[in-house]
Amino acid sequence: AAGVIQSPRHLIKEKRETATLKCYPIPRHDTVYWYQQGPGQDPQFLISFYEKMQSDKGSIPDRFSAQQFSDYHSELNMSSLELGDSALYFCASSFRVLAGDGELFFGEGSRLTVL
Amino acid sequence: KQEVTQIPAALSVPEGENLVLNCSFTDSAIYNLQWFRQDPGKGLTSLLLIQSSQREQTSGRLNASLDKSSGRSTLYIAASQPGDSATYLCAVDSNQGGKLIFGQGTELSVKP
Numbered sequence: 001a002a003g004v005i006q007s008p009r010h011l012i013k014e015k016r017e018t019a020t021l022k023c024y025p026i027p028r029h030d031t032v033y034w035y036q037q038g039p040g041q042d043p044q045f046l047i048s049f050y051e052k053m054q055s056d057k058g059s060i061p062d063r064f065s066a067q068q069f070s071d072y073h074s075e076l077n078m079s080s081l082e083l084g085d086s087a088l089y090f091c092a093s094s095f096r097v098l099a100g101d102g103e104l105f106f107g108e109g110s111r112l113t114v115l
Numbered sequence: 116k117q118e119v120t121q122i123p124a125a126l127s128v129p130e131g132e133n134l135v136l137n138c139s140f141t142d143s144a145i146y147n148l149q150w151f152r153q154d155p156g157k158g159l160t161s162l163l164l165i166q167s168s169q170r171e172q173t174s175g176r177l178n179a180s181l182d183k184s185s186g187r188s189t190l191y192i193a194a195s196q197p198g199d200s201a202t203y204l205c206a207v208d209s210n211q212g213g214k215l216i217f218g219q220g221t222e223l224s225v226k227p
Contacts, residue, residue, distance in 0.1 A: 033214075042217035042220060044217075045214045048212065056210075056212045102208055104161065104213055106161070107158055109158050
């Protein structure tokens with residue numbers, strides 16, 4: 001069965017650079033979520049989109065932005081990178097929780113290292 | 116504010132043992148609770164999802180229970196195997212929007 005696809009899997013950037021992460025949800029899933037997991041930490045919710053509109057927002061820095069496109073894939077853009085942004089970034093998808101059971105399926109993550 | 120706690124933080128058991136992982140949450144007004152498995156540096160694999168109206172869910176050797184009123188969930192693993200070694204995370208959805216609040220996880224090691 002198709003899963004959530006994230007790219008790139010690994011990314012190394014310098015401080016103050018910009019990074020873009022991509023997420024392709026499971027086919028037919030209409031909601032995408034972004035989570036950040038720092039070293040030794042539990043995942044923290046960043047932002048979510050339903051039908052290309054932002055549906056919820058968590059602890060996402062102002063330097064970060066995200067969007068969901070017409071084909072339902074999503075991109076997380078991170079600018080002015082800081083050392084503290086080094087983390088594993090997860091994308092998850094679900095069929096709209098109001099209509100389904102709300103189960104989230106996560107991708108393998110994109111590991112960002114900021115030097 | 117919802118807070119999720121998992122006890123113990125780490126657990127080491129010999130192969131074949133049955134074990135229980137605990138998860139507690141402070142606000143009982145939840146939509147669902149999901150258990151995940153995470154291997155080191157890897158993604159989150161969904162194990163079981165329990166809706167707020169349900170008491171338990173089973174999948175193979177795994178059984179998850181939910182007691183919403185007391186703010187607790189347990190994950191029971193029967194006949195543990197070395198391949199079960201991983202970190203197990205529970206996560207609560209309180210607002211029906213998929214914004215999960217995670218516990219810190221229990222790192223399980225099953226010794227051959």
